[in-house]
Amino acid sequence: MAAVAAEAMLGNERLTEFLEHGIWRAIGAEASASWGVDKAETAIGPCCFRATVRDLAPFGLFVLNKGRNADGRQIIPSAWFEIATKGHSSIDAIPWDNPSFNPGCPLDYRYFWWLFPGRSDFTAIGRSGQFIHIYPDADTVIVQISDWGAWTNGDRLQCETLKVHDALVKAVR
Template structure:
């Protein structure tokens, strides 16, 4: 017994040290974690990397609604779908009421799970707030008005609007499986005093297409948008998100936003972790017209412009808005690697959230299955 207690004490100390360990220098290591690491760390990113806290307010109620069972057209069950795709949580909110809430992978209602590129849609929404506040003058401002370090490179002729729609024309490789791709290397390089490492990396990228001519998905550009918002407002993304949405709309729990452990720059294109219900509340905030505590948060017309197609992505029925994936039926989505989803459907008054730990960052078959899950929810909604 004494030997067992000693081993237990050593284990507890080791766990405490791991939790208090300094952040890893390379934030993109997450792309190459194995499955046990993903399932353990996606719920505890603040123990792996430096982060800022997004303070919450008094909880906006999400009352229970009539139970909903997704209607898969291939005989699939919800339990089978969640097991097959390593799903940690699913929530369906319609008309402001929770119609489906289910957890897996040991997660529960208090679990804070990372959202990866769903954070892009958070960052976009903060641009809408900064426009209303007058901190950002116009979407047609040059990016260099806010990030002058880019003036010597390919971004010197790029506007804020082109960053938002990912039509800058600057060359980029978003291959998550390639350790030498831009998305894997964007936090690497020599640091310059006062200049975020990401800005130094992006300033060296060459032009591939004329600005505004072609859409190419680039996580690094959303990080630039995050830096732009921070400089325009004089506030961290976490503080601005808390001030504009998390506190006044009434998120129930603190969120976190990952940052560089040296220069403090938050990752506008990734890095937000929140609970399943608070992701759903963000979707409901948008369905409510971007109003919090009775006051409009976003610039007039922002929500409509951000969530409709601004750039063609070469896929029938789909497009890209301002950091949102858009659909011809009026719905829009924030999508993150490894299976994350925030689906908002104004026509059906519907929000769908999925949190997961797919075995690979992106996969066409898993993406099709996720889309089939959304359709299964839609069929169940329409059958009532």
């Protein structure tokens, strides 16, 4: 639904095209990114985005800087990041009976970002251990690429990973 809504706001441009021409070039990405699409060629919102580690880091900085690229040019309005990366109500909470609920480290979810209740940091979580973890208060971005194989122990590994990210940020402060 969010991808369809985003495309409606973009007018005649596909979300995948906006990513490539509007964001990817603006952040100086070195390689092409790809995003899975459905039969109607609409981006599959919360899934199937692929990019290199070298490009995920500048993307993380772009998000940290609320839509400004390295040259300081505003590509996406900063207000969008205020809406997308901060919890606004209990509607963002993942219900305990939802398969995405992780009792070891409960997170909220809003516009493709996983939010930590009561904290300012947020993360994108990919399949099998990929993360872009943004810590606005520490001016820090952590990009992690892993291969956990099947998600058999994913909930436990996810919690451990997030705790390691927190420890890294704490150690460099």
